[in-house]
Amino acid sequence: EMPLLEQCYNLLDFEAVARRVMKKGAWGYYSSAADDEITLRENHAAFHRIWFRPKILVDVEKVNFSTTMLGTKVDAPFYVTATALGKLGHVEGEVVLTRAARKHNVIQMIPTLASCSFDEIIDAAEGDQVQWLQLYVNKDRAITQRIVEHAEKRGCKGLFITVDAPQLGRREKDMRSKFMDPGSNVQNGQQTDNSQGAARAISSFIDPGLSWADISWFRSITKMPIMLKGVQRVEDVLKAIEAGVQGVVLSNHGGRQLDFARSGIEVLAETMPVLRELGLEDKIEIYIDGGIRRATDIIKALCLGAKGVGIGRPFLYAMSAYGFDGVDRAMQLLKDEMEMNMRLIGATSVGELNQSLVDTRSLFNH
Ligand code: FNR
Numbered sequence: 001e002m003p004l005l006e007q008c009y010n011l012l013d014f015e016a017v018a019r020r021v022m023k024k025g026a027w028g029y030y031s032s033a034a035d036d037e038i039t040l041r042e043n044h045a046a047f048h049r050i051w052f053r054p055k056i057l058v059d060v061e062k063v064n065f066s067t068t069m070l071g072t073k074v075d076a077p078f079y080v081t082a083t084a085l086g087k088l089g090h091v092e093g094e095v096v097l098t099r100a101a102r103k104h105n106v107i108q109m110i111p112t113l114a115s116c117s118f119d120e121i122i123d124a125a126e127g128d129q130v131q132w133l134q135l136y137v138n139k140d141r142a143i144t145q146r147i148v149e150h151a152e153k154r155g156c157k158g159l160f161i162t163v164d165a166p167q168l169g170r171r172e173k174d175m176r177s178k179f180m181d182p183g184s185n186v187q188n189g190q191q192t193d194n195s196q197g198a199a200r201a202i203s204s205f206i207d208p209g210l211s212w213a214d215i216s217w218f219r220s221i222t223k224m225p226i227m228l229k230g231v232q233r234v235e236d237v238l239k240a241i242e243a244g245v246q247g248v249v250l251s252n253h254g255g256r257q258l259d260f261a262r263s264g265i266e267v268l269a270e271t272m273p274v275l276r277e278l279g280l281e282d283k284i285e286i287y288i289d290g291g292i293r294r295a296t297d298i299i300k301a302l303c304l305g306a307k308g309v310g311i312g313r314p315f316l317y318a319m320s321a322y323g324f325d326g327v328d329r330a331m332q333l334l335k336d337e338m339e340m341n342m343r344l345i346g347a348t349s350v351g352e353l354n355q356s357l358v359d360t361r362s363l364f365n366h
Contacts, residue, residue, distance in 0.1 A: 002017065002020070002021060003017055005322050005325055005326060005329055008318075008321075008322075008326075008329060008330075008333075009333070010293070010294065010333060010337075011293045011294070011311075011314040011317075011318075011330055011333065011334070012293055012314075014314060014317040014318040014321055014322075014326060014330055015031075015313070015314070015317045017317070017321040017322075018030075018089075018316075018317035018318075018320045018321045019031070021320065021321055022088075022089065022320050022321075023088075024177055025088075025177040026088035026089060026320070028171075028173045028174045028176070028177040029085060029088055029171075029174050029177075030083075030088065030089065030313060030316050030317070030320070031173065031313070032171035032172070032173035032174040032256070033169075033171060033254065033255035033256045033259075034169035034170055034171060034255060034256055034257055034258065034259040035169070035170060035172070035259035036259055037255060037259070038255075038259050038260055039252050039255035039258070039259050039260060039261045039262075039263075040254065040255030040256075040291075041255075042255070042262070042263050042291075043252070043254070043255055043263045043264070043290035043291025044291035044292075044293055044297075045263075045291075046262075046263035046265050046266050046291065046363065047263075047265060047291065047292075047294075047296070047297045047300055049360075049362040049363045049366055050265070050300045050358050050359070050360050050362075050363055051358065051359040051362070052296075052300075052345055052357060052358060052359070053356065053357055053358060053359055054344060054345040054346050054357065055345070055346030055347070055357070056346060057346075058346035058347070058348070059348070060342065060343040060346060060347075060348055062348060063339050063342045063343055063347075063348050063349075064348065064349050064350075065077060065335075065338045065339065065342055065349070065350055066350075067307070067308065067350045069107060069285070069287075069307060069308050070132075070157060070158050070225050070227075070246065070247070070285060071157075072107060072130045072157060073105075074105055074106050074107060074308075075104060075105040075106060075335070076104065076105075076106055076331075076334065076335055076338060077298055077302055077307075077308040077309065077338075077350055078106060078292070078298055078308060078309050078310070078311050078334065079101075079106055079107040079108065079109060079132075079287075079308060079309075079310050079311070080097050080100075080101050080106065080107070080108040080109060080310075080311065080315055081109050081134075081289050081310030081311060081312045082109040082110065082111035082112075082134030082160070082162075082229075082312075083111060083312045083313070083315075083316055084111050084112075084113035084114065084115075084202065085113065085114075085115050085202070086114060086115045086116065086316070086319070087115035087116070088115070088320075089316050089317075089319050089320030090319045090320055090323055092116075092323075093114065093115040093116040094108075094110070094111070094114045094115065094116045094120075094121050095116055095120060095121055095124035096319050096323060096324050096327060097315060097319060097327060098121055098124040098125055098129075098131070099124065099324055100315070100319075100324060100327035100328050100331055101129070102125065102126055102129050103328060103331075104328075104331040104332070104335070106331070107130050107131065107132060107157075108121075108125075108131050108132070109131070109132040109133070109134050109158075109160055109310065110122075110131055110132065110133050110134065110151075110156070111134045112133075112134055112135055112136040112147070113136065113202050113203070118133075118147075118150070118151070118154075119154070122154045122155070122156075130157045131155075131156055131157070132156060132157060132158035132159070132160055132227075133147075133148075133151040133156045133158070133159055133160065133224075134160045134162060134229065135147065135148065135159060135160065135161045135162065136162055136165070136203070136205070136206045137161065137162075137206065137207050137210045137214070138205050138206070138207060139205060139206075139207040139209070140205075141217075143205075145221050148218070148221055148222050148224075149221065149222070151224070152222050152223065152224050156224060157224065157225070158224055158225045158227055158246075159218070159222060159224040159225065159226050159227065160227045160228075160229040160249065161218065161226065161227065161228055161229065162229045162230055162253075163210070163228045163229065163230045163231065164229070164230025164231075164232065164251065164252060164253050164257050164258070164261075165203075165206060165230065165253060165257055166206070166207075166208035166210065167206070167208055168203040168206070168256075168257075169253070169256050169257040169258065169259070171256055212239065212243060215243045215244070215245065216243075216244075219244065225245075225246035225247065226245045226246055227245060227246060227247045227248060227249060227285075227287075228240050228245055228247075228248045228249070229248075229249040229251055230249065230251050230252070230253055230257070231248040231249065231250055231251070231267070232250070232251075232252060232258075232261055232262065232267055233267065233270075234267070234270050234271045234274045234275075236248075237250075237271050237274075237275070237284070237286070238274070238278075238280075240284065241280055241283050241284050245284070246284065246285060247284050247285035247286060247287065247307070248284065248285075248286055248287070249264075249287045249288065249289055249310060250264040250267040250268050250271065250286065250287070250288045250289075250306075251264050251287075251288060251289045251290055251310070252264065252290055253290075254289070254290055254291075254312050254313065255290065263290055263291060264288035264289055264290045264291075264301075265288060265290075265291075265297075265300065265301060265304065265363075266363060266364070267288075268286065268288050268301065268304050268305060268306055269304050269360055269363055269364070271286065271305075272286075272304060272305035272355075275305075281305065285307045286305060286306055286307060287306055287307055287308050287309060287310060288301050288306050288309055288310070289309060289310030289311065289312065290312075292309050292310075292311050292314075293314060294337060295334055295335075295337030295338040295340075295341050296337070296341050297309070298334070298338065299338070299341055299342065299345060299347075299353060299357075300358055302350055302353040303353045303354060303355060303357045303358045304355065304358065304360070305355075311334075314330055315327050315330060315331075318330040345357055
């Protein structure tokens with residue numbers, strides 16, 4: 001029998017419930033990752049190799065973990081990252097995440113391959129709520145240009161170009177179930193073929209020819225900040241700065257693309273010392289995603305120099321298990337964990353989180 005929402009005490013609890021209540025194919029699509037899922041496991045495991053060096057006797061009665069992301073004030077240093085096919089988990093799809101993001105004053109990144117239409121997700125936002133767009137670049141650049149211009153017109157405040165998916169990875173769990181719920185089809189009008197699982201079916205339009213040379217074209221068609229999502233080495237962070245983008249997400253797509261890609265947190269630890277050495281750390285905003293399940297994970301990322309973190313599956317699982325109330329509780333649990341752990345580490349604001357508060361000696365040696 002189904003655990004009550006109140007019995008979910010952390011983000012991992014939602015995963016256990018989702019696994020039991022979701023249809024097999026939908027669970028397969030959300031939970032799967034590439035090949036042997038080594039990177040999927042490593043994403044969370046990498047955080048286990050970072051330890052804290054807390055400060056004592058700091059007055060932590062008042063703790064504030066609000067911050068800004070691309071100029072937007074948010075109540076917590078996490079955002080809802082883009083995940084395709086929201087209706088596999090909940091009949092209402094991505095708009096459930098929109099409402100929860102609104103309640104907690106965090107940003108939602110809208111996926112190109114959402115189940116709801118882009119305008120439905122925009123219309124579900126209220127007041128000055130901020131949303132970003134995740135972009136898969138179409139071989140037909142006219143289609144991409146229309147999507148980008150429409151997003152800017154509708155008020156999107158950031159364009160996150162996914163750069164780790166010239167071809168969708170092999171998610172064998174998903175392929176085995178050959179699943180495509182007719183009610184959850186994406187709204188992009190593409191011809192689909194579900195013989196290779198949901199992921200392959202929806203992604204055939206993505207341009208494997210996308211390259212650095214295209215970045216200036218994006219700059220010419222939009223004033224939105226341009227971000228590269230899926231950067232995996234410091235050399236490419238430096239190229240991104242040269243290309244004039246506003247930021248990067250160090251990410252391996254939740255382990256769904258290249259198996260044996262390193263975790264975002266490890267790439268972050270490789271990147272920041274180089275940027276500091278070159279005096280470039282203020283030239284770009286750096287985010288990470290992948291495997292973030294606890295506020296301690298978020299705090300570690302901020303200590304190492306991330307501006308914020310993206311969270312994918314946990315919110316999908318919370319939504320699939322309990323709808324809006326689930327995502328609401330998941331976000332509140334993270335905020336409660338943030339407050340407690342900031343106190344225990346001896347920091348009263350995100351500005352006080354720095355390298356001296358973490359011990360990363362085991363991160364690279366394992
Ligand atoms: C994703 N992700 C993703 N990324 C992207 O750029 N475009 C997309 O359409 C999707 N779709 C998608 C679907 C599902 C079901 C998952 C789980 C993930 C990747 C996502 O944005 C993010 O990088 C990871 O989800 C982060 O890892 P965690 O938080 O899921 O561990």
